[in-house]
Amino acid sequence: MVNVNGRSYAAPKQPTIVICVDGCEPDYIAQAVAAGLMPTMKRWLRDGTALVADCVVPSFTNPNNLSIVTGAPPSVHGICGNTLFDAASGAEVMMNDPKWLRAPTVLAALSDRGTRIAVVTAKDKLRRLLGHGMRGICFSSEKAGEVSEAENGIDAVLPLVGMPVPDVYSAELSEFVFAAGVKLLATQRPELMYLSTTDYVQHKHAPGDADANRFYAMFDRYLAEMDRAGAVVAVTADHGMNAKVKLDASPNVIYLQDLLDRWLGEAASRVILPITDPYVVHHGALGSFATVYLPPEAADYVGARLAAMAGIETVLPREAAATRFELPADRIGDLVVVSERSVVLGTGVARHDLSQLERPLRSHGGVSEQRVPLVLNRRIEGLEANRRWRNFDALDLALNRAQ
Amino acid sequence: MVNVNGRSYAAPKQPTIVICVDGCEPDYIAQAVAAGLMPTMKRWLRDGTALVADCVVPSFTNPNNLSIVTGAPPSVHGICGNTLFDAASGAEVMMNDPKWLRAPTVLAALSDRGTRIAVVTAKDKLRRLLGHGMRGICFSSEKAGEVSEAENGIDAVLPLVGMPVPDVYSAELSEFVFAAGVKLLATQRPELMYLSTTDYVQHKHAPGDADANRFYAMFDRYLAEMDRAGAVVAVTADHGMNAKVKLDASPNVIYLQDLLDRWLGEAASRVILPITDPYVVHHGALGSFATVYLPPEAADYVGARLAAMAGIETVLPREAAATRFELPADRIGDLVVVSERSVVLGTGVARHDLSQLERPLRSHGGVSEQRVPLVLNRRIEGLEANRRWRNFDALDLALNRAQ
Numbered sequence: 096m097v098n099v100n101g102r103s104y105a106a107p108k109q110p111t112i113v114i115c116v117d118g119c120e121p122d123y124i125a126q127a128v129a130a131g132l133m134p135t136m137k138r139w140l141r142d143g144t145a146l147v148a149d150c151v152v153p154s155f156t157n158p159n160n161l162s163i164v165t166g167a168p169p170s171v172h173g174i175c176g177n178t179l180f181d182a183a184s185g186a187e188v189m190m191n192d193p194k195w196l197r198a199p200t201v202l203a204a205l206s207d208r209g210t211r212i213a214v215v216t217a218k219d220k221l222r223r224l225l226g227h228g229m230r231g232i233c234f235s236s237e238k239a240g241e242v243s244e245a246e247n248g249i250d251a252v253l254p255l256v257g258m259p260v261p262d263v264y265s266a267e268l269s270e271f272v273f274a275a276g277v278k279l280l281a282t283q284r285p286e287l288m289y290l291s292t293t294d295y296v297q298h299k300h301a302p303g304d305a306d307a308n309r310f311y312a313m314f315d316r317y318l319a320e321m322d323r324a325g326a327v328v329a330v331t332a333d334h335g336m337n338a339k340v341k342l343d344a345s346p347n348v349i350y351l352q353d354l355l356d357r358w359l360g361e362a363a364s365r366v367i368l369p370i371t372d373p374y375v376v377h378h379g380a381l382g383s384f385a386t387v388y389l390p391p392e393a394a395d396y397v398g399a400r401l402a403a404m405a406g407i408e409t410v411l412p413r414e415a416a417a418t419r420f421e422l423p424a425d426r427i428g429d430l431v432v433v434s435e436r437s438v439v440l441g442t443g444v445a446r447h448d449l450s451q452l453e454r455p456l457r458s459h460g461g462v463s464e465q466r467v468p469l470v471l472n473r474r475i476e477g478l479e480a481n482r483r484w485r486n487f488d489a490l491d492l493a494l495n496r497a498q
Numbered sequence: 499m500v501n502v503n504g505r506s507y508a509a510p511k512q513p514t515i516v517i518c519v520d521g522c523e524p525d526y527i528a529q530a531v532a533a534g535l536m537p538t539m540k541r542w543l544r545d546g547t548a549l550v551a552d553c554v555v556p557s558f559t560n561p562n563n564l565s566i567v568t569g570a571p572p573s574v575h576g577i578c579g580n581t582l583f584d585a586a587s588g589a590e591v592m593m594n595d596p597k598w599l600r601a602p603t604v605l606a607a608l609s610d611r612g613t614r615i616a617v618v619t620a621k622d623k624l625r626r627l628l629g630h631g632m633r634g635i636c637f638s639s640e641k642a643g644e645v646s647e648a649e650n651g652i653d654a655v656l657p658l659v660g661m662p663v664p665d666v667y668s669a670e671l672s673e674f675v676f677a678a679g680v681k682l683l684a685t686q687r688p689e690l691m692y693l694s695t696t697d698y699v700q701h702k703h704a705p706g707d708a709d710a711n712r713f714y715a716m717f718d719r720y721l722a723e724m725d726r727a728g729a730v731v732a733v734t735a736d737h738g739m740n741a742k743v744k745l746d747a748s749p750n751v752i753y754l755q756d757l758l759d760r761w762l763g764e765a766a767s768r769v770i771l772p773i774t775d776p777y778v779v780h781h782g783a784l785g786s787f788a789t790v791y792l793p794p795e796a797a798d799y800v801g802a803r804l805a806a807m808a809g810i811e812t813v814l815p816r817e818a819a820a821t822r823f824e825l826p827a828d829r830i831g832d833l834v835v836v837s838e839r840s841v842v843l844g845t846g847v848a849r850h851d852l853s854q855l856e857r858p859l860r861s862h863g864g865v866s867e868q869r870v871p872l873v874l875n876r877r878i879e880g881l882e883a884n885r886r887w888r889n890f891d892a893l894d895l896a897l898n899r900a901q
Contacts, residue, residue: 121840122741126704129747129858140746147745301529302741303704338525338705342550342871343543344532405884437524437869455532466840468745481808 097204100167104201104494106210107286110326111498112276113489115163116314117156117217117269118294118459119332121147121468126303127311135319136311136330139472144492148469148484152420152433153384154334154459155370157190160221160291162487163331164200168421173197174224175422176369180388187367191220193227197423201490203228205287213248213285215275217268217293220372225289232283236271237263255282264376266296266310273317280324287494288326297336298377298457318472328472329493331486335464339381339439339456346449346456349406349434351385352442358397364389366442367428370460379449381439382460383408386416386428394429401430406438408462436463473497500607503570507604507897509613510689513729514901515679516892518566519717520559520620520672521697521862522735524550524871529706530714538722539714539733542875547895551872551887555823555836556787557737557862558773560593563624563694565890566734567603571824576600577627578825579772583791590770594623596630600826604893606631608690616651616688618678620671620696623775628692635686639674640666658685667779669699669713676720683727690897691729700739701780701860721875731875732896734889738867742784742842742859749852749859752809752837754788755845761800767792769845770831773863782852784842785863786811789819789831797832804833809841811865839866876900 096103127133128140139145151162151169153176161174169175174190181188202225206212212231216222219235226233232248239252240260253260256275261267269292276290300307321328341347355364370382389397394412402410409432416431417424434440439458441447449456467486475496499506530536531543542548554565554572556579564577572578577593584591605628609615615634619625622638629636635651642655643663656663659678664670672695679693703710724731744750758767773785792800797815805813812835819834820827837843842861844850852859870889878899 121745122743124745125741125743125747125858128745129743137746140744145745301704301706303707338528340525340528340532341543342524342527342531342548342873343540344528403884405886455528470745481806483808 097201097208099201099204100165100171100198102166102491104205104490106205106208107327107494108498110280110284110286110324111493112288112290112321112326112328113163113493114328114330115160115291116330116332117292118297118334118336119468120297120302120335120337120464121466122302123297123307123311124468127308130308132308132312133315135315135322136470139470143473144471144475144478144497146469146484147466148331148486148488149465150332150334150467150486152462152465153369153382154461154464155382155384156333157221157224159333159486161196161224163489164202164225164289165198166201166487166490167198168487170417170421170423171198173423173426175426177372178367178369179426180365180367180428189372191223193223196224196227199228200225202287202289206230211284211286213279213283213288215272216291217272218263218374221291225291232279232285236261236268236275239271263374264295268293268295270313273314277317277320280321280326294336295377299454301338301457322472327493327497329489329497330468330470331489332467333486334459335466336457336459337436337463339383339437339458344455346379346381346452347406347438348381348441349404349438350441350444351387351432353444355387355397358400359390359393364393368440368442376451378456378458379447379452381441381447381456382458383434383439383463384460385432385440387430387432388428389430398430401432406435407432408435409433433461436461471497500611502604502607503568503574503601505569505894507608507893509608509611510730510897511901513683513687513689513727514896515691515693515724515729515731516566516896517731517733518563518694519733519735520695521700521737521739522871523700523705523738523740523867524869525705526700526710526714527871530711533711535711535715536718538718538725539873542873546876547874547878547881547900549872549887550869551734551889551891552868553735553737553870553889555865555868556772556785557864557867558785558787559736560624560627562736562889564599564627566892567605567628567692568601569604569890569893570601571890573820573824573826574601576826576829578829580775581770581772582829583768583770583831592775594626596626599627599630602631603628605690605692609633614687614689616682616686616691618675618682619694620675621666621777624694628694635682635688639664639671639678642674666777667698671696671698673716676717680720680723683724683729697739698780702857704741704860725875730896730900732892732900733871733873734892735870736889737862738869739860739862740839740866742786742840742861747858749782749784749855750809750841751784751844752807752841753844753847754790754835756847758790758800761803762793762796767796771843771845779854781859781861782850782855784844784850784859785861786837786842786866787863788835788843790833790835791831792833801833804835809838810835811838812836836864839864874900
């Protein structure tokens, strides 16, 4: 057993795979199962363990992936968004660097004890965080052509997987993760694998849509292979996904920085959208969560005024937000703002490039995207009936209770 | 001007049509507009008035249709569900009889002053309530073959519309309403028309689904005809619609009566599902709202225990529920229970026939289905920016502000 962030984990007795399906609103699985396209998942739901869990808010990729691999909320691991306002430098910075990580991962702790680990992510932005302190294999689909034994614990991924490096905006970027997982399982025999995809498909297609169903049918074929290989598999997600449009299908945006500039004067406040990363084509950096840095005397006034606006679900001051959403108080603004299911938050209307949105905006970030699947291909007896499950219980269930 | 339920309404100066599209989650319109299938609606959204309003909770058909035609919530008009527990008789009764109606309709008041009115509903269950106290034309698609001048203010509807009587479970039942509206407009010159459809399509198909898009494309063709005829048209809905399934696509149900029988003993409590009506094939009488009659000493205990359950959004005692949801306190139980977006409430597992659900359950009834479109083909200047719009503002906007 290793003890990590207050929880104990047994080393895997069987090959174990935890999969984070980016943007997997539970209804994607339901509709694909109903369409007969996920026979393996259907069997797991019947014979294994089928839970719906809460992810971390902000329901974004980085905070949730780090929660899953640390077994802890952002108040512990420190990664509370894709970006952060660094008060020291006065600049908005990406939180891709492991220097922002405040807690060890379960992966690192187990690799220290000799467990053979492999991590495959779709986008490279997550790789360094997930692989921090870990020995073993760790690479992304995006940079699968540039791996090395020294940096990634493996070389020549492309011949192994038998797929070309996919476009960063494609369903294949995620398929590559699954395909690599299956090949690694057969050839490298990792004892614990963490596979994390991208939500390109989910940002574009609603549950039940033909392209969404095609993605989940593809996913199911890989699940079947993992199952046949005898692995314990846990499937969860970093966040859900909802349509975020007005009646005319244009993005339903509240531009917070524009509002605050009007209320307080230009540049008196700073709105941070922690969804922001270098890959914003499919959502225009629009999500349902923002944090706002304000002059001290303005917080109450701005908070009350925002809370009264149509489309705003919750406004909380720093400490209350840190408590409710388990966030590091020193890394969020004076206010946390969460918008409703169909509404996203922007900075200024001039600062979002929506020209490349090909379809009606779908996005995430709010409480409305907090429900995610938590499914295992093993039945776990005696599950606590009224417990609030979290996506970051995945490793605990997979390692401690499913084998 | 007539004064009805505390609000004043001008008689129409131009032909005016209010349309209640049953189960019209706003995203149905957005996805159909994005697919290029609603050119008329797209133009209205740009040049007319495009609001998203709150319907009445329980987000069911009868309470909301009556709210739209009375301009008032159920606390005023008394219709708080499709069914009611009649304490006097100790039985569950349909609220289709006008004896349950506590307020006059705007339609009746205007017809008294000589306005020519026509009402067409899909299902006959609503006809008597909507037509109560009103002179003019009032019939349903369902019984379009059985109309008479004496009962319906018109005979020979079928030759006028040129469609056969549709099946009660069909998209055509709603199309018949629109087709009849257009023909009535041309031949009978009603000054005010109320058209109310059925949510057969919405219970089966998600926004953007091919069959849903086909329905809204059909709807748009009739809107174009109404527009060309010079009518002021307001489009709203009785409630939204959401998927209500587990990961395996089976209905995600909390069976309240079974729970309460276990907690309190058989028949000590009575769970009422006000969605219940004779047409339950497409939803199995499963919605996200229930009201519960309890022994007096049990309300606090049951309320707290239900509120702690996963899937339950809100539990309120009678008076608090009556205040929050504007319901008649004497017609609801000791508790009102509202479930979450993906969850429905049932009585006992043995009492719901789900065998005829052909597709994954979609339903309504909760706060999660409260958002509905409120669109007019006329621009209204000076709309209050932060007002909470209601679907029952439709007649006020159409009669008082759009002409």
